[in-house]
Amino acid sequence: MPKKLIQESLKIQKQLIKRIKSCKKPYMIKVEDKEIIILPKVFPPATDSILLVKTVKFKSRDVVLDACSGSGIYTIFAGDKAKKIIATDISKYAVKNIRDNVKLHNLEDKVTVIQSDIFPKSKIKFDIILINPPYTDKKAKDVVEKTVWDEGHKTVNKFFQSAKQFLKENGKIYLSWANFADLSFIENLAKKAGYEIKRVAKATKNNRVYIIYEIKSRRLRHTTR
Template identity: 30%
Template structure:
């Protein structure tokens, strides 16, 4: 079977399975199966595939039909123009989180602390963009930290990144210019309403702290000021409806210049504030 015919056949199967964007997914899966960049797939339209390649590809399509995300099938996710390894131990980085990176990069800083680094996508992206910066990045999961370590080496920032196992700020010493976090913020009720693509393949600990979804912010904000230099910044990703309660937490902890930043969909996505 030639590439063009396989793409068309797999699109039909993915569509029948209810996949929202079968054309994109079929092309991403086949490109990964063949070890080529997706934009070069058209050059292979008339190429014949081996039986092993065809078999491997259909297994990938079957996984997608079971709602396994493409990124978890092919093993990486594009974020801020770079590919990051993702697996069952880390949250799949979302495009909305690029708003967080954008806000961070608007600040002047040399030392950064990231809480809950997961795959390391945020910390590594910032370090790749700011070659004079260093970062301490924490996670409670040792397996997540191992993933972040591999990603840091892929992108050549491992010498400026210190990875540490810590429950939020519990093992952190010293002060930083900026603290950054995309913590779990989905409420228990919202978590139960998520689709299988999220619940079955992203770690629950990375998605929800339970309850009203605000516990992570309470833990981070209550101790963050003592880990920041004077006039240091804190930048937090939030759920679209959480701006007001998280602003209240920040103000109560003595932060000033609290600002809401919207994502590309015009939803509240990031809060920034300054330690007085």
């Protein structure tokens, strides 16, 4: 990976962290046709978040996990169609933010919001799992830095170890990743953990490339003699 791209991306992440930390009041943004509240200390939807929103289509029977939910943007878009949604985030500020957006969009009946490390405690199975995790292997000192940095890539490592247990037989994962965090890293991580992974959408911003991956659990092939 070009050193310049990594340095530029780190600079942009530092600017984003500074911007999030300087925000002292809730504010509204508009994504497509929807108003989304953003609270202080919470990640505001970015290029990759919006690309994922445009890529994933939900069915009325879908049970959805929105992991690393942030403001809850995916939950709000899934809420138009899906049957049931569980949204998780490690940050208490994000959890409050998701709840505020769920209330604003009258989705209380179908959404459960949980403060947790990626997955819910219950062993529920999902048709669709959505995740825009922190991309960069760097120590995070606080809840805001944790939105983009994750030392040792703990979040995605844990995600691929356990996601299979939470997927229905034909369930699909949609995960975003970026070239400055090494696309081959995430593709190899998924393959080694027993998943099929393919690129389904792409957005480019200057030198940065964002990819949405569709990921399925690899089926065991039974051989007959």
